[in-house]
Amino acid sequence: MVENLPPTGATARANNGHAWQAETYAAADSRDLLALLxxxxxxxxxxxxxxxxxxxxxxxxxxxxxxxxxxxxxERDRAKARTAYEHITAQVLPGEG
Known part of the structure; x- marks a missing residue:
């Protein structure tokens, strides 16, 4: 039943999560290549x-x-690294914990 639905239709967009097609990807690749060249x-x-x-x-x-x-x-990575640093510092340095 869904085999004949258009690739740009709402069902295809919902399945893909976006409306990009092969032509859109090719255009983006061409733009990137032109900027690189x-x-x-x-x-x-x-x-x-x-x-x-x-x-x-x-x-x-x-x-x-x-x-x-x-x-x-x-920001999450920085906060996680800071927490780990403070944990190690508290265990190693006297008076920090």
Whole structure:
């Protein structure tokens, strides 16, 4: 029954969690490649006395964490590392615990 539903329909989007199709992925890959090639061209033809241009990060894809999710995960990791450091310091250093 669902075999003939369109790949852009609501059922496919709900199943995938996003509306990206093969063409959208190809366009994003092409954009990333063009940015990479442009940066390589600029770096190859730059003044030797000037620093090289940094290579661009790839664009966002479905399934990648958003910047907000990345920042929240980094904050959780920092808090976890700080707690572990304080625990070790309390056991090793006198007067800290």
């Amino acid at each position: 442009f940066t390589a061209f600029v770096n190859a033809n730059r003044d030797p006395k000037k620093p090289a241009m940094p290579y661009p990060e790839p664009g966002w894809r479905p399934g990648d964490p958003t910047p907000e999710e990345s920042a929240a995960a980094a």
